[in-house]
Amino acid sequence: MTQATSPIGAMRSVLYMPGDKERALQKIPGLAADVVVLDLEDAVAPEKKAEARERIVQTLAEPANAARALVVRTNGVDTPEFAADLQAVARARPAAVLIPKYETLEALQALRDGLRAAGAPGLPVWAMVETPLGIADIARLADANQAPGEAYPLTTLVIGTNDIARLTGTRMDDGRRHMLAWLSTVLIHAKARGLRVLDGVYNDFSDAEGFAREAAQARAMGFDGKTLIHPAQIAPAHVAFAPTPEERAWAEKVVQAFALPENQGSGAIKLDGGMVELLHLEIARRWLAAA
Ligand SMILES: CC(C)(COP(=O)(O)OP(=O)(O)OC[C@H]1O[C@@H](n2cnc3c(N)ncnc32)[C@H](O)[C@@H]1OP(=O)(O)O)[C@@H](O)C(=O)NCCC(=O)NCCSC(=O)C[C@H](O)C(=O)O
Ligand SMILES: [Mg+2]
8 A cells, every 4th residue: 555645744733724814814924733724615705705716826826835835625526616716726736625525536536627627737635524425435435546646646534523513413522422433434444545634623712621632532543633723723733643751751662672782683572561563663763753
């Protein structure tokens, strides 16, 4: 299995900004989010869509924003807004394009055809999994990179818990326990295809404790990062997706143990009364690099 190519590095914090909100867009250079998603979909009222497209093109052209990975979320491929969104994407040249409510391979094909027709250069595709059909059919939907050298490879799946709740009646409270099976299903299909996978947003941006709990849950589940709605969530997301002090201490011990002369050439060794193998060395090195 190969990792789908993505030029975007860390994705611990992926902050949405409404495409029409000038005050928010102006903050991009000063915010530490790994990625910013400029939204044309649900955060933008119908009468503001055209203005949002222009603002997004300007935002991508702004030299002060060049260091940030900027992604554009379009409206759905079956909406009247989509064709104009593609023109804006072709002009803006973001780091990736994100489509909402990914439910069929035909929708992805429509996006790829549309991008080609709009003259957009090859770019990674992100897709939101946020509908019952999208979740139920995720095995097929995640398997979307059949053609070698695809100019618009699917690289990243993004969970949309608000739409999942809206369309299923499932509650988001209580540690999201009624949704966890669906989130894990999407996650394992992403991992099986070398795709990256981002958790949904935490709406109550004033609730720092609740956010920290949910972000820690997302990391423990194996998500690559969390999507965010407010700048106040960026630093806590970075804390949640960093190894804990205990994990760092363990990782250092593992690396040191495998470096001992008596452990050279061993695949499994004893450490603190337990076993660690070379696969744990790999995890330890990954954590230390992330730290
Ligand atoms: C939710 C908000 C509308 C709240 O905004 P506001 O009332 O301005 O809050 P604050 O007064 O606390 O803001 C303080 C300053 O921070 C700036 N700000 C706020 N949010 C952002 C942001 N996302 N990016 C950049 N800057 C931001 C404000 O402008 C204030 O600055 P200043 O005016 O100079 O004082 C707002 O947070 C917001 O719009 N958030 C993003 C909403 C969004 O994009 N939603 C769509 C994505 S979520 C989704 O759809 C998930 C998925 O599809 C699903 O189904 O679950
Ligand atoms: Mg949504």
